[in-house]
Each structure stands twice: as structure tokens, then as C-alpha cells.
Amino acid sequence: MSPTGLLYPKMTVVGAGLIGGSVILAARAHGVVGEITIADASEAHRARALEIGLADHVTGDLAEAVRDADLVVIATPVLSIGEVAAAVAPHLKAGATLTDVGSTKATIAEAFRSPALAKVFPIPGHPIAGTEQSGPDAGFAELFEGRWTILTPLADREDEAYAAAVAKLSAFWRSFGAQVELMEEKHHDLVLAVVSHLPHLIAYTIVGSAADLENVTENEVIKYSASGFRDFTRIAASDPTMWRDIFVANKDAVLEMLGRFTEDLQAMSRAIRWGDADTLHAHFTRTRAIRRGIVAAGQESAEPNFGRDRGKH
Amino acid sequence: MSPTGLLYPKMTVVGAGLIGGSVILAARAHGVVGEITIADASEAHRARALEIGLADHVTGDLAEAVRDADLVVIATPVLSIGEVAAAVAPHLKAGATLTDVGSTKATIAEAFRSPALAKVFPIPGHPIAGTEQSGPDAGFAELFEGRWTILTPLADREDEAYAAAVAKLSAFWRSFGAQVELMEEKHHDLVLAVVSHLPHLIAYTIVGSAADLENVTENEVIKYSASGFRDFTRIAASDPTMWRDIFVANKDAVLEMLGRFTEDLQAMSRAIRWGDADTLHAHFTRTRAIRRGIVAAGQESAEPNFGRDRGKH
Missing domain, CATH: 3.40.50.720 (NAD(P)-binding Rossmann-like Domain)
Structure with missing residues (x-):
């Protein structure tokens, strides 16, 4: 009680x-x-x-x-x-x-x-x-x-x-x-679009893209999935009906976030195409700050297995 | 010995x-x-x-x-x-x-x-x-x-x-x-581009996109990160120098995979924009098969905390 x-x-x-x-x-x-x-x-x-x-x-x-x-x-x-x-x-x-x-x-x-x-x-x-x-x-x-x-x-x-x-x-x-x-409800939908809806959409998409390849087998994807892909498959196994509803109901915020993400992805793509090593390095360094914030906020502690599951490549 | x-x-x-x-x-x-x-x-x-x-x-x-x-x-x-x-x-x-x-x-x-x-x-x-x-x-x-x-x-x-x-x-x-x-070495680079390099690139990008938003604070992203985003931040905390080298060295395969992914993401975006619930549902259902393959192959067992960490939304 x-x-x-x-x-x-x-x-x-x-x-x-x-x-x-x-x-x-x-x-x-x-x-x-x-x-x-x-x-x-x-x-x-x-x-x-x-x-x-x-x-x-x-x-x-x-x-x-x-x-x-x-x-x-x-x-x-x-x-x-x-x-x-x-x-x-x-x-x-x-x-x-x-x-x-x-x-x-x-x-x-x-x-x-x-x-x-x-x-x-x-x-x-x-x-x-x-x-x-x-x-x-x-x-x-x-x-x-x-x-x-x-x-x-x-x-x-x-x-x-x-x-x-x-x-x-x-x-x-x-x-x-x-x-x-x-x-405020619109703010809620924007925040959730970033931290939850867009990550789910991306995970669903990349898992689908991988399944469609004609030159890499599904068996290979499964075998070597520990090197990054596995985390995406976990998210992409969520309930299809629930997620369909979410994307229909939160269309505007999801499309806005997706637009931002796509722009940023194009910038990364350009940096790779031109071999712009400095831009890549600067970007990869910057994103570590958020991770540190999450660990510091206790949203995730250093799991015992953390070290071994990270950085595989 | x-x-x-x-x-x-x-x-x-x-x-x-x-x-x-x-x-x-x-x-x-x-x-x-x-x-x-x-x-x-x-x-x-x-x-x-x-x-x-x-x-x-x-x-x-x-x-x-x-x-x-x-x-x-x-x-x-x-x-x-x-x-x-x-x-x-x-x-x-x-x-x-x-x-x-x-x-x-x-x-x-x-x-x-x-x-x-x-x-x-x-x-x-x-x-x-x-x-x-x-x-x-x-x-x-x-x-x-x-x-x-x-x-x-x-x-x-x-x-x-x-x-x-x-x-x-x-x-x-x-x-x-x-x-x-x-x-064969080119096949290796293609497989790794799918299971590792593209997931890392996407994770680095979305974490960067989230950090750049002017209407959602970094604190909010951190607070609610358990709903999907957190898995991406873990990947995006990998060593910047190593990953810069990988994207420079494996440019062709990464750009090919990125092209596929971007096309598929645009198709998803279109389905959301037009409220095409059936296409979304069909796609979200299809991606579960790969996850089942990974669990079946013992690449990931049902972790004790698995249920609680999944499906948050």
C-alpha cells in the first residue's frame, strides 16, 4: 500500500x-x-x-x-x-x-x-x-x-x-x-518523433533493405549481425500494428524529423564520396557527447557486457 | 595449451x-x-x-x-x-x-x-x-x-x-x-557495409541530427532515450578515427548500400505522407523474419531484460 x-x-x-x-x-x-x-x-x-x-x-x-x-x-x-x-x-x-x-x-x-x-x-x-x-x-x-x-x-x-x-x-x-x-501535445509528438519514431522507422527500413539484397544473403546478414546490425533488428521486431498507427497519427512530426535526418545523411554521403576525412572525423567525435550524457544521467549504466558489444566492426 | x-x-x-x-x-x-x-x-x-x-x-x-x-x-x-x-x-x-x-x-x-x-x-x-x-x-x-x-x-x-x-x-x-x-575481398566489404558500416553511419547521423534540433533539447533526447534512440547512441560512441578510416577505405560498398537504404527510406516516407497504412504494416511485418533468424542462430539469446527494453514507444 x-x-x-x-x-x-x-x-x-x-x-x-x-x-x-x-x-x-x-x-x-x-x-x-x-x-x-x-x-x-x-x-x-x-x-x-x-x-x-x-x-x-x-x-x-x-x-x-x-x-x-x-x-x-x-x-x-x-x-x-x-x-x-x-x-x-x-x-x-x-x-x-x-x-x-x-x-x-x-x-x-x-x-x-x-x-x-x-x-x-x-x-x-x-x-x-x-x-x-x-x-x-x-x-x-x-x-x-x-x-x-x-x-x-x-x-x-x-x-x-x-x-x-x-x-x-x-x-x-x-x-x-x-x-x-x-x-504541450505537439511538443510531445516532436520529442517522440526524434527519440522513438524516427529510430524505429530507420531500423525497419535498414532491416528491409538488407533482406532485399541480391548479392548478400540473409544468412550472411544474420551471421555477422553482431557488428552493429543486431541492435536495429531488435527495434525492427516491434509490433507492426502499433507502429503503423503511430506513423499514421504522428505523420507531420515524423516527416519533419525524417527530412532533417535525410539532409544530414546526404551530407555524410557527400563527405564519404569526396573522401573528406576531416568532416567525417569531426562528426563522429561530436556525437559522443550525447552518449556520455545518457550514461551520466543513469539512463544507461556501464553494463558488464558493454565493452565487448561495442566497437565491433 | x-x-x-x-x-x-x-x-x-x-x-x-x-x-x-x-x-x-x-x-x-x-x-x-x-x-x-x-x-x-x-x-x-x-x-x-x-x-x-x-x-x-x-x-x-x-x-x-x-x-x-x-x-x-x-x-x-x-x-x-x-x-x-x-x-x-x-x-x-x-x-x-x-x-x-x-x-x-x-x-x-x-x-x-x-x-x-x-x-x-x-x-x-x-x-x-x-x-x-x-x-x-x-x-x-x-x-x-x-x-x-x-x-x-x-x-x-x-x-x-x-x-x-x-x-x-x-x-x-x-x-x-x-x-x-x-x-572474396570485395564480397567481404559489401557484407560488412550492410551489417556494420551502414548501421554505424546511420547511427552517427541520427545522433547528430538530434543534437542539432532547435525545438527539442539535448536534455529531452537524453531523458526519453530509452524509447529507441539509446541503441543508436551506443553505436555512435565508437572510435572516430577507426570509423573515419573505414568509410574512406570502403567508400564504394558503403555508398552502394547507402543508395539502397535511401531509396527504401523514401518509399517509407511516401507511405507515411499518403497515410498508406497497408504498405507500412506489410513492411513492418516482413522485417520480423530476420530478427527471428538472429535469435534462432543463437546470435542473440533472449536476454533477461529483453522484454522490458523492447517495444517502448
Whole structure:
């Protein structure tokens, strides 16, 4: 039981997947919610959620699920969150908090600005955590420990009650061991485009390019992958549906970042073509600073195997 | 002591760095060489090599160092290997084996084809292993265990004696626990361009692009780097001088691979711009096969932390 105490007497989670399930388990472990309801469109998911006792109530009826809830967490795929918000809007209790856990925020903030949600506190959110698992069995209470959760409160909701709802939702995430950051939704999407979406797009692309070569076999790529390629294949094995949704929803920020990257890559290409050793050396030296920052910030400690896995060439 | 037995009564290593030092320690540990000589141009490296007893003889005089050697291993930076080969050529014993450990092979094979080397057995080589350390203290005997070493024998040297020299050098590397593969030098450079050089170039570029953004701070990039970016920063912290040399020496293969990648990235960009969800999904699904191949081949086992580090978004 956490020192936070009960924050929401009744919580409803829409979508009993990895994140939804983990939110429930963490909230229960830390005693910050009372009664828990799950709404899920999949009959199989509902049956399984019942079987493992994930919630007090499990239903396929969205309206019924959210009626008395103090907190509603939409934990469905990114492209469906706006729709779910519109569907539950007429049934929400006045003064309830509505949030989500989607990986992009601008399109969701847009949906959350609907006049139909004026009587509740809609606060878009994004816990930066996950595993490759999915479904009702995938969740675990510790998923958010030591991770960041970004909330993107709506700028046009400046009243004190809204600010109090944001503070309470922040306390909810903090009780799970997460660190909370508030951010404007467009900025969130830009930051995530850099640190997550563009890296994933690049990894997916290079792994595809390697698979298409006619003069290098897939077997050779696999055999010698320890020399750099392997890290990309790990990222490129992420869930295709989730990532498709992210690139559709965060198109503008991803294309902007991709434009920057492509320009820079062309400059490197030119330096290689002209044998401009000084430009290459200067660039390769400069990028070490960010790595040092990451290690210094404890985002990554010197793993025991670090030395041996790096610098292979 | 390995069951291989003594292969080369006298071995000379040029360059007392990480790889040169590791070759010496592994060769001694497995009893495959007798007398060991180091040649190094750096007075500090020579002093240190003497201090830690890395070899039986340590000298700055290349001619003297290689005079009686049965095996000469050039372990200097890629761009200097051709020069060293030319410098030692007149002093080599007839029938000696000359090899190197550089990360690219076509330019080195070219140098090894010199008529001045006709009386020896020049066999370009590349152990795919390394750490971020350098200098005479960096080496360790186990560096090559479970790694690949690629040899690129010269196609124009088809005599039996040359084949026997290649077989002996293969046994030398195998005695260290390495797996040996023979390959044509241009093919080596193409394979390494895919699995190593292009991934490094891309990682260096994206880390540089992220550092240059005016609307996302370096602190934000560091804070949220766990969501994909971090893997790239690790690669982009590799030794700048080594990588500059690699891109200069392997220009053609890198530019060819970069061209393929850029085309594929443009196709992805177009799919995102037009919201072509099906193309994105199909591509993201396809790339999982290579990952499965890598895990199946034991190139990477399911690390304990694997699940939690993957799929963050």
C-alpha cells in the first residue's frame, strides 16, 4: 500500500492489453483506486480478464462501464482512442477524469477538446513503457517503475479544477514509481518523433533493405549481425500494428524529423564520396557527447557486457 | 595449451593495440606460436608493452622485427596497413605468412598483391571483434572466442603452398575459439557495409541530427532515450578515427548500400505522407523474419531484460 492513499474510488480501463492490465495491477498494488471495471470489445479478452480476476467488473458495454467512474483510462490502439472518447462522452459522470495511454498526443488532444467532454477533465497521457507482449495476461504492476509518463494537459482548460485533476492524475502515475512530465501535445509528438519514431522507422527500413539484397544473403546478414546490425533488428521486431498507427497519427512530426535526418545523411554521403576525412572525423567525435550524457544521467549504466558489444566492426 | 600445437615458431605483430595485443595473448595462451616480437611506432606503446611483458622482443624497427618471422600480423589502423606491408616486404623471410586485421579488405588485398610480396603468403584477414578500449593494456586472450574471423585469400594465388598457408592461418584463428570463413575481398566489404558500416553511419547521423534540433533539447533526447534512440547512441560512441578510416577505405560498398537504404527510406516516407497504412504494416511485418533468424542462430539469446527494453514507444 502506497502512502498516496485512495485517489479514485472507481476506475474504468478501456482495453485489457499490456498497458491497461499493468495500470490495473499497479493501481491495485499501490491502493490508489477502489472498484475496477474493464471494458473490452473482444470476447476472448473479456473471458480471460474474468478468469484471471483482473478487475471487479468486466463488460463489453462502454456506456455501462464508464457511467460511475471517477477515472477512465483509454488503453486501446492509438487510432481508436478518439473514437472511444466520443463513444463514452455522453455517459461520463460530471467531474470525472478521462485519460489515455497512446504513443502520440496531438490527434488525441484534438479529440479530447470535443465540447461533449466539457463537463469532465480530459487529460491526454503517455507512459513511456512497454514490452513485446500483449493481451490480458501481459500486464504487470512494475511496468512503470522508473519510467517516464508524459501528460499533455489541454491548454484551453485553464481553470483551477482542471489543474487539480492534472495534479491528481500525476499523483496516480507517481504512485506506480513513474516520473511525470507535463508537456504541450505537439511538443510531445516532436520529442517522440526524434527519440522513438524516427529510430524505429530507420531500423525497419535498414532491416528491409538488407533482406532485399541480391548479392548478400540473409544468412550472411544474420551471421555477422553482431557488428552493429543486431541492435536495429531488435527495434525492427516491434509490433507492426502499433507502429503503423503511430506513423499514421504522428505523420507531420515524423516527416519533419525524417527530412532533417535525410539532409544530414546526404551530407555524410557527400563527405564519404569526396573522401573528406576531416568532416567525417569531426562528426563522429561530436556525437559522443550525447552518449556520455545518457550514461551520466543513469539512463544507461556501464553494463558488464558493454565493452565487448561495442566497437565491433 | 590447445591441441592445435605450435603453428608458427616466430610471430611478429605490428601495432600493440587492442587487436594486436589480444592476438598475442590468445596465441600464447593456446601455445600456437613460439617467440613473439612487437613492432610499434609509438615510444609510449613500446615502453608499456615491455613493462607488462607483452612480447619477447619490442622494437620500433620494422625491418628488424619481421626479418625471421614465420607469421607477421599487421594490426595498425586500416589506412596504414598497405604502407606497412610495403615497408616490411623487402625484409620478409621467403615462405612467411603476412596477414592483417583491418575492418575493410579490398584496398588491403590490392596492397597485398604487390610483386614485392610474391615470395611470401599474403592473406588479408578480419577478426570481427572489438571493444571500445585501445592501447597495449586493452588486449585479452578471450576477445575472439565465439566470434567470426573472415580471411580473404588472394584469388590469383592458386598454388598448393598458398592453400596450405591459408589452412594454417585458419587453424591459428580457430585455436582462439573463433570461427573462420573464407570470402572474396570485395564480397567481404559489401557484407560488412550492410551489417556494420551502414548501421554505424546511420547511427552517427541520427545522433547528430538530434543534437542539432532547435525545438527539442539535448536534455529531452537524453531523458526519453530509452524509447529507441539509446541503441543508436551506443553505436555512435565508437572510435572516430577507426570509423573515419573505414568509410574512406570502403567508400564504394558503403555508398552502394547507402543508395539502397535511401531509396527504401523514401518509399517509407511516401507511405507515411499518403497515410498508406497497408504498405507500412506489410513492411513492418516482413522485417520480423530476420530478427527471428538472429535469435534462432543463437546470435542473440533472449536476454533477461529483453522484454522490458523492447517495444517502448
